Amino acid sequence: MMKILVVDDDPNILELVSIQLTQAGYTVMKASDGFEALELLEKDLPDLAVVDVMMPRMDGYKLTKKLRAEADIPVLLLTAKGELEDKEKGFLAGSDDYVVKPFEPRELLFRINAILRRYDKAVDVFIQAGPMKINRQSYEVSVGKKVLLLPLKEFELLSVLASRSNHVFTREILIERVWGYDYEGDEQTLNVHIKRIRDKLTKLTGEVTISTVRGVGYKLEVSSS
Template identity: 90%
Template structure:
């Protein structure tokens, strides 16, 4: 999953980029709208996070271009919170709007919500070693062995397998699979991980879910 971040403030650009990379996203960075348009000639992101106030090309203009030329979902960042600015952003084609200063977690929640609306949360087909995941048929397969797990277990494995050997924080997994407004406890996640481990063990010895103490989980693939 690839996200384009466009901001003329190098500190904000770096902060947002780090937060997104820690959440498992690939990040493209641009300091203004013209630089962003140049990037699009060789790379196509799944979503763009754009600052409104920028030199050479402001965020509203860039949003219009992205929507017209590539139909890329857009989340706008701005220091302004007035209603007319929000209206201008939505009229330009943005999907959401976050006012600076913002909590990194809020930004991630809003990005994930947009991606879910566009059904871009993960690829349709995911491969991790011998493991093949089909998000259309909800099947998990290794060779001729096929598994149809419950939906939450399937979603959890899909997230982990989308980036093998990447450590996903427990909070992020809960948000991605159960939603950011989930009010249950982490025991639910523990139970689903345990069930997935048992099922994966019957399919293959080359793929396993490892616990990273104090952080979360990762899907390990042995060659």
């Protein structure tokens, strides 16, 4: 599962971003300043960092330079400033993108996904959910010797759901992760794809199912045989 380090001295922003990322299926590491972030880095390596610019003791620019030098992970900067000079300073420090507060949570997720795609980190190569194994390189879904080949969108949708078993993904998050931030269609497309995947999973295994959480979205469940 992808890990994202969120660094912000504002506890409200820190919690808001953490909740949004967790709901999107990411594992979140939280730090209230640059020094705490570097301490976390010694214990675990995230796939990306979301860093606030205006922080005490160590600002986001300095932290970005250290993250680049010590871990070489992509960085997205959060700031209340939108001037060109501040953006230039952020990019010179090594950031990959720049989001100005206040921001829409969906925009933050969109930009994070775009960065991870550029770094080819968007998903793990293999995803295991009970007896089902998903190979992101060969685009195969298998249980034992049974192999299932799905159309691309169905494969991506199943991969997102399987990346975090028993976690409820909202319809909005699933649409954004599979069809993109600027998708203009309706939720019926998602519902149709879910139905098709369910029908195919039934023939592959009885231990993996996709449940509907009414009014919210879907989750993939794994049961023992």
